[in-house]
Each structure stands twice: as C-alpha cells, then as structure tokens.
Amino acid sequence: xxxxxxxxxxxxxxxxxxxxxxxxxxxxxxxxxxxxxxxxxxxxxxxxxxxxxxxxxxxxxxxxxxxxxxxxxxxxxxxxxxxxxxxxxxxxxxxxxxxxxxxxxxxxxxxxxxxxxxxxxxxxxxxxxxxxxxxxxxxxxxxxxxxxxxxxxxxxxxxxxxxxxxxxxxxxxxxxxxxxxxxxxxxxxxxxxxxxxxxxxxxxxxxxxxxxxxxxxxxx
Numbered sequence: 001x002x003x004x005x006x007x008x009x010x011x012x013x014x015x016x017x018x019x020x021x022x023x024x025x026x027x028x029x030x031x032x033x034x035x036x037x038x039x040x041x042x043x044x045x046x047x048x049x050x051x052x053x054x055x056x057x058x059x060x061x062x063x064x065x066x067x068x069x070x071x072x073x074x075x076x077x078x079x080x081x082x083x084x085x086x087x088x089x090x091x092x093x094x095x096x097x098x099x100x101x102x103x104x105x106x107x108x109x110x111x112x113x114x115x116x117x118x119x120x121x122x123x124x125x126x127x128x129x130x131x132x133x134x135x136x137x138x139x140x141x142x143x144x145x146x147x148x149x150x151x152x153x154x155x156x157x158x159x160x161x162x163x164x165x166x167x168x169x170x171x172x173x174x175x176x177x178x179x180x181x182x183x184x185x186x187x188x189x190x191x192x193x194x195x196x197x198x199x200x201x202x203x204x205x206x207x208x209x210x211x212x213x214x215x216x217x218x219x220x
Contacts, residue, residue, distance in 0.1 A: 001162060001182030005196040006033055006133050009161035009181065010040030016179050017129065017157070021045045024126045024154065028052050028118060030140050033133035033190065033197075035205045037161065039212060041129060046216040049209050050118040053111065054143050055104035059093055066093075068143050069101050071108040072118055076143045111202050120151050127155045130175070134190030135163040138170020145174045162193045 003009040025047035029038040035051055042049040052072065056065035066089060067077045077086050090097065128151075130144045141158065148156065158175035160167075164187035171178045182193075191197045200208065 001184070001193065003161055003194050005194055005198070006036035006161075007040055009133070009194075010037035010131075011044070012181060013037065013131075013159050013161065013179055014041045014044035017041060017045060017159070020047075020127055020129075020157075025129060026050060026123050026126045027129045027131055028123075028144065030054070030130065030132045030144060032199050032202070032205055034131045035208060036199065037133050037159075038129075038131040039208050041131065041159070042212045043215045045129075047129070047212075048122065049212045050122070051112070051205065051209060052118050052144065052147060053108050054140075055108055057097060057100045057104065059089060059096070065139070066097070068139070069104050069108070070143055070147050071105075071112055072120070072147055073105055074143070074147045075101060076139075076146045078139055079142060080139075112206070118147070123148070123151045123153065125152055125154055127157065128153045129157045129159055132158075132160040132163075134187075134193060135160050135167035135171070136187045136190070137164065138167050138174075141167070141170045141174045162190070163187070 025045050027038040027042045027047050027049045029035040029051045038049050052070055054068045054070045056068045059066045064080050065078055067075055069075050132140055156175045157177045158171040159179040161181045163180050165185055168180055168183050
C-alpha cells in the first residue's frame, strides 16, 4: 500500500477514529513524520497533539540498536536482545551506555525545547492514540509502552498507515485497539511508502503541535 503523503494517510486513519471525537483524547506522535499524521487525527477528533522523540543507542560492532532513550528520559532495551545478552553488554559497556544516554537526552531536549516535550500529567485518564508513520518492527511500541507505564490511561490506541507483520503483532500486544491501513511482509524504508516525503523542520513541527487547538476549535 502506498500513500501520496502523510497528511492523506492521517485523514484516512482519522476517519476510523471518529467515535472518539470530543472526548478526552491525546495523540502522541513517535517521530517527525508521525506528527503530520497525528495532526490530521487531532484536528478531526478535537484532541491535543504531542511528540515523543527517541534516539537509538547502538553499541560498537552492532548493527541493531541496543536500546533507545526518549525525550522524557525513559530507556527501553531492544527486544531483539535476550535478557542474558542485555546483562552481558551492560556489564561490558556500562560507561559507554550511560555516556550515550546523557548525550542523546541533551540532544533531544535541545531539539524539542519546552514546547515540544510530552507532559505526562496531560495524558492521565485520557484515551491515548500513539501514532507512527510506519513501523518496521515493534521497537517503537515498546518505547511508547515504557513511557506510558506511569500513566493511568482510559484506553490505548495504536495507529499507523503501514507496518510489518512483526510490528502488527507487537501493536496488538501493547494497545487495546489497533488501526493499521496496510501490512507488508517485506518492509522497506518508511519513506518508500509515500510519494511525497516533505516533513517540516523541528521548529515547524512544534508550531503545528502548538496550533492544533486553534484548528479544531474552529470546527466547533
């Protein structure tokens, strides 16, 4: 399945979520591209939009990320590594991992600024819609789940236009409800599924997030 751009894909997902309009709903985007999709959902449902950015930490000599840190300082291990492997790598690379965590967190905070950070207190007892623009694996879902652990949510919905088979399986484990427009067995780079891959700068994305209430208030 292919889409002209992320905004069109977002509107298609939003149509599936109309039952949540005008309720306590918050949309959490997991990447810059997901902000474009999430904006369409938030405007349709009269919801708030937030962005949870992450940065991967990869160990020397490894291709797969060992883990990822979120802009809210939660750290998630990649489930491709077994518990034994995680313990072994942590013992060997503890100083390196901690240094990377500090550096990556600083980069994320500098990138986002105060206006772009997710505020957990605004998610309490809300229907949370976690949005991606494409999932090649379930790693992003694990990161979102770790971030939301302290939050008492009314319902957790996972939404993405395109995902791999493995990612869909993970979405069902994490979310109470799943909306995926297309499932592909051999997932390619996410940009491959969009004809237009134009994404605003971080400053532009934060402006989109900040102005969401203006747009949905006009629809009342």
